[in-house]
Amino acid sequence: xxxxxxxxxxxxxxxxxxxxxxxxxxxxxxxxxxxxxxxxxxxxxxxxxxxxxxxxxxxxxxxxxxxxxxxxxxxxxxxxxxxxxxxxxxxxxxxxxxxxxxxxxxxxxxxxxxxxxxxxxxxxxxxxxxxxxxxxx
Amino acid sequence: xxxxxxxxxxxxxxxxxxxxxxxxxxxxxxxxxxxxxxxxxxxxxxxxxxxxxxxxxxxxxxxxxxxxxxxxxxxxxxxxxxxxxxxxxxxxxxxxxxxxxxxxxxxxxxxxxxxxxxxxxxxxxxxxxxxxxxxxx
DNA sequence: CTTGAACCTCTAGCCGCTAGAGAGATTAGA
DNA sequence: TCTAATCTCTCTAGCGGCTAGAGGTTCAAG
Numbered sequence: 001x002x003x004x005x006x007x008x009x010x011x012x013x014x015x016x017x018x019x020x021x022x023x024x025x026x027x028x029x030x031x032x033x034x035x036x037x038x039x040x041x042x043x044x045x046x047x048x049x050x051x052x053x054x055x056x057x058x059x060x061x062x063x064x065x066x067x068x069x070x071x072x073x074x075x076x077x078x079x080x081x082x083x084x085x086x087x088x089x090x091x092x093x094x095x096x097x098x099x100x101x102x103x104x105x106x107x108x109x110x111x112x113x114x115x116x117x118x119x120x121x122x123x124x125x126x127x128x129x130x131x132x133x134x135x136x137x
Numbered sequence: 138x139x140x141x142x143x144x145x146x147x148x149x150x151x152x153x154x155x156x157x158x159x160x161x162x163x164x165x166x167x168x169x170x171x172x173x174x175x176x177x178x179x180x181x182x183x184x185x186x187x188x189x190x191x192x193x194x195x196x197x198x199x200x201x202x203x204x205x206x207x208x209x210x211x212x213x214x215x216x217x218x219x220x221x222x223x224x225x226x227x228x229x230x231x232x233x234x235x236x237x238x239x240x241x242x243x244x245x246x247x248x249x250x251x252x253x254x255x256x257x258x259x260x261x262x263x264x265x266x267x268x269x270x271x272x273x274x
Numbered sequence: 275c276t277t278g279a280a281c282c283t284c285t286a287g288c289c290g291c292t293a294g295a296g297a298g299a300t301t302a303g304a
Numbered sequence: 305t306c307t308a309a310t311c312t313c314t315c316t317a318g319c320g321g322c323t324a325g326a327g328g329t330t331c332a333a334g
Binding site: 046049050053054057058067070071073074075076077078081082084085086088089092093095096099100102103105106107109110113115116117118119120121123124126127128130 | 183186187190191194195204207208210211212213214215218219221222223225226229230232233236237239240242243244246247250252253254255256257258260261263264265267
């Protein structure tokens with residue numbers, strides 16, 4: 001049985017975030033000490049580690065909730081878990097593609113300014129005038 | 138003088154967002170009709186277009202505020218605008234790098250699951266056990 | 275027994291919108 | 305000129321995923 005601070009250190013999840021997860025129903029309300037402080041088991045720590053890892057991979061809490069629910073039913077088919085991961089991967093790839101578009105455009109804009117003064121600034125002109133852009137974003 | 142709906146259509150910025158920008162001081166409070174409805178000039182539309190374009194490039198409202206302020210002083214040096222654009226570009230590149238890390242890991246995890254049941258699911262095992270990961274994220 | 279660190283609950287704030295309620299304004303057609 | 309449909313108004317609350325702070329209680333070391 002460890003305190004919330006200890007749990008935070010072990011899992012790398014901040015204390016208010018742990019309480020937030022409890023509030024959101026991602027982890028169960030833990031046992032309490034006689035003085036009403038939270039006391040966690042090794043299993044609690046494992047579950048929080050799972051959440052932490054999934055968050056690090058960018059999964060939203062809803063998806064994590066679903067994955068946790070699944071992992072409590074070892075006999076069921078795991079297609080849903082695969083679908084969640086694949087769906088998230090797709091999302092990540094879309095984000096990358098979009099950001100790469102922005103990167104190209106920003107690179108073009110930011111490196112195109114040789115002006116001294118605002119009146120000739122290519123950055124500001126580009127923002128005013130969309131037609132200066134290479135592709136739409 | 139055009140209505141807020143017309144402005145929304147022309148700039149592609151939604152009506153509540155236009156009002157939000159006004160509230161946030163990005164655009165000035167416009168003239169009003171006798172019935173208290175907003176009426177915008179061509180200049181207002183241009184400014185909103187600038188904002189829209191900058192938002193499309195992912196710039197935060199604070200940075201846009203600063204860029205707008207700068208563009209009202211044509212005689213001043215434009216180094217600040219360049220710095221804002223370059224700083225944002227850097228941020229975008231960092232985001233891309235991070236997402237590419239996630240992409241690799243998700244790809245590895247999602248494609249590694251040949252299991253039928255939750256108990257053997259590689260996706261769920263990977264989330265439980267960080268040591269299955271290729272690199273840290 | 276004292277002290278200081280850790281913990282408690284509760285509320286509010288971050289960003290950039292978005293949704294909805296309930297009321298008033300405008301405009302096109304009959 | 306009237307009516308009906310569509311806009312527009314203000315205001316408040318909510319999204320996700322935390323984070324910060326106030327004001328109070330409990331714990332553990334010395």
